[in-house]
Amino acid sequence: MYVEVMIDKALRLLESGRVERLEGDSYNVIGNHGTYNVVARDGKVMCTCPGFQSRRRCSHSSAVTILRSRRRQRS
Ligand SMILES: [Zn+2]
Secondary structure (H helix, E strand, O other), X not given: OOHHHHHHHHHHHHHOOOEEXXXXXXXXXXXXXXXXXXXXXXXXXXXXXXXXXXXXXXXXXXXXXHHHHHHHHHO
């Protein structure tokens, strides 16, 4: 998957409100194929989806990364 496509998907997840913050640095992301758990820790973002397991990146973890960077800019 191209990075541009992944970012585009990530933005769409955010815009449709499918990224839900749980406790602390844990998030639920409702993807097209299921709900995944994304955890941000030590500057790294990890996702439970199969794509992340094989490629170490995915639209869900990207969505959380974007969300967190937006929050930093606001505060
Ligand atoms: Zn994922």
